[in-house]
Amino acid sequence: MDGRRRDLAAMIAPLQRALVAAEQPVLRAHGLSMWGYVVLDTVEGQPVRTQAALAEFIGADKSRIIGVLDELENEGLLERTRDPADRRARLVTITEEGRRRHATVQAEIQRGEERLLAQLPAADRQALLRSLAVLVDALPKLGQD
């Protein structure tokens, strides 16, 4: 029991705004939109089988990411190839240049985030990052109630 506390959402919202604002100049400097970076960050781990799945994963509508994918493809940061098994679907794969761009931008973004995290003692910092990861990964399960 720890009595009253602030809303989780009420704390996260301004944090989110600040982090996004801090990312903006970095993204602009490297010619990426916010959604462009989000897509790169998602596809960087593993290629994704359909654009719809990619869209749902990042919490966007499938129609919304098309312009984003167009741009990324035009810049050679990812490739869309028809799935031979199902010629309706398009496999989205990151390119080597995309991987490099992502790494550069991510490093810079995290450097910015470190300035914030420096406010915390090492143990809390680790607990925070670990806990956030747990919560995010728990979201899909909770959605199934």
Place this chain on the structure above:
Amino acid sequence: MDGRRRDLAAMIAPLQRALVAAEQPVLRAHGLSMWGYVVLDTVEGQPVRTQAALAEFIGADKSRIIGVLDELENEGLLERTRDPADRRARLVTITEEGRRRHATVQAEIQRGEERLLAQLPAADRQALLRSLAVLVDALPKLGQD
């Protein structure tokens, strides 16, 4: 050193979306908009001297909260009184009914958040809430660089 980690922003964003989605039905059930609740939550602690200050505090434009304040005032949840010292400004104060409504809604919202937080061991849960509070409160200072 803990090597590579996920972006703070990349973890917070989906969390934020899920929390907001979870709040929506609660707010609707109690006749509050999202911003309406945010305003109540802000003013609940202490009255605020000007609408502009209130807007800035919640990360909104002063013009954006006017409709929100109108609704809240019409429902008797807060009061806008002219500041005698500066008749241009309007003091925003929460009413007793506003306080009750806020308490009810907040309790329900936090009950929902508990379902998520239940995923964490007690120590991490505390560290998370504590750390988020530290970070949010550190934001204004960082903005002054």
Place this chain on the structure above:
DNA sequence: TATTGTTATACTCTATAACTATA
């Protein structure tokens, strides 16, 4: 008939700029 990607349309939110009343 159902699904993938795409395009077109409408709608919601938000930011900006004018206006008034006080200072």
Place this chain on the structure above:
DNA sequence: TATAGTTATAGAGTATAACAATA
């Protein structure tokens, strides 16, 4: 002249629905 609050307008972002190709 500058500031608090308000209103009006325009712009960005988003969701919805319709379409062509493939299953």
